[in-house]
Amino acid sequence: MPILEIKHLETSFLTKKQRLDAIRDVSLRVEEKEVLGIVGESGSGKSVTMKSVMGILPSNGVIRAGEILFEGQSLLKINDQDKRALLGNEISMIFQDPMTSLNPLKTVGYHIEEILLRHRKVDKSTAHKLAKQVLDIVEIPNAEKRLTQYPHEFSGGMRQRVMIGMALANEPKLLIADEPTTALDVTIQSQILALIKKRQHQNNMAVVLITHDLSVVYNMCDRIIVMYGGKIMEEGLREEIFDSPYKHPYTKALMLSIPNITDDEKKRLVPIEGVAPTLEDLPEGCPFAPRCSQAMDICREMPGETLFSDTHKIYCHFAGGESTDEQ
Template sequence: MNAISPATGETILNVDNLSLEFFGSSGTVRALDDISFSVKRGEILSLVGESGCGKSVTAMTIMGLLPKHGARVQGTVSLAGESLLNASEKRMRSLRGNRIGMIFQDPMTSLNPVHTIGMQIGETVRRHRGVSWQRARARALEMLEFVRIPDAKNRLSAYPHELSGGMRQRVMIAMALACDPELLIADEPTTALDVTVQAQVLELIADLRAELGMSVILITHDLGVVAQHADRMLVMYAGRIVEQAPVEALFAHPAHGYTAGLLQSLPGANVHERGALAEIPGAVPRLDKPMPGCSFAPRCAFRTEACEHPLPPAVPVGPDHTARCIHTDAVYRAVAGTDIVKAWT
């Protein structure tokens, strides 16, 4: 397979004005609030933010894995021009694992403990390609070798508990890629893995993107991973996209108070005299209450009374760089030339 240049210009996934509400006994929770973004073919797009900001639920909405009752989705999600929100469950089953692959958060629990590795990968191939078990098993072996699992032939007959966490994660990647998807969603793909294995898994995803021309949505908390592997990033907070930009531009010119706070909290970026890491005070707000103004304002060092007014549209900061903040200039002036920016540029 020949390597290609990332981000060829063709849009493979388009999300436009996507909102999501869950209904429960305690009221309505607005988990996603009017988010829009696109993914180009061959691009790695990273979604970052604290737990509870909407990253994983965005992925689940794209995959059509939300419960049919108790939730309301508005907006549009399209894969190469085909609407996913309006697709039938039968159609989504044909797309999941075929044109869209997904690596779920926990490799320790995502595999079926009573089936062999070969059966689980082979079943994916049989379902979408309609081939015999013999051919499906051959494809499973090919994929295990492709993701660099040693002694791949014998691993086909192994059960998940016989593999290490890193090997199980590679099996999840092999399963997600078995049918050559156009888009891979990797939701915290290095959860519970040691640092060495994390690096190996992330390098593998980057290599496969280059070899296959595959687009990747990488969900992570680790901005170091984003800086090293992603082309563009979306910063999410309380179900909203607060900033999005090419990675280099965003790290060099953060324009939202939340982005600046995330960068400042990284080890080595800006350590206090006592050696303690900087932190963002407070917590992510409850999503079952209306938030007409900036949802980050109660925690923001740049807050003014104007932040309580209805949010303006995303403000252009630079080429392909927008931030949903009325104090973008003040944020950048405060961090320009500091250790926050120097550490990542």
């Protein structure tokens, strides 16, 4: 049994004028102890998918169809009390911007201790000791002093470490990291990712890493999902995504747009022409068709699933391989 399973998820945002479909028939699995990477440009549906799991959609967001199962238990059918017991305890999430996720009027110690008091049912003295241990785990020096300080007294990298500490405080089985290195310099990015990977190994937890950076998922992830326009374009093991000659045109375009520092030959980066579609203007059929150099009339219909192995699948009319009837 996978630790997390999403089946045919459909998430929309309701406005006064129309319904905007952000997630369209997305199905995925997260196995125990694995690191799953979800990549794609901004607006592809990565964060909305995981916010649907966490139940933290905006007020106009609604899950219209599908199932979300955590260890076989439906997160859409359990009562609020049981769901609160799961979230922040067995399932935790690191958000993109720690400055907007931390209350500037509360100390760092307050943030961590609140999580411990809510889920572990310990007294304040024990929570304070555990909070100090949390800062030690995420390698923040002078933990006792730091617990009394406020978020603005921390650098961006240190605030992100606090967020990671809060997410790890109760040793979750599943950690969702939503762009955890956004706006950090390269050196700090590397430290943050190494910290997540270290704790993943030590706690045997599963991790979902949301990012737009393919170089990050190459170094971090066991399996990768490529999303675009609220749909999955390709899914496979890391080696299948990067080394297989069979790739979705969108995956190829993403790879061509990032530098390869191991290549001796100088090559110009190839940008992806056009812009990602907005929710108000999603194309019919394959969402990448308007920007795809291979697009033809048939792309006005959404392609079905094409299998290259038990773990590698592509949604493209020109993928080759073994087609199925699933969409």
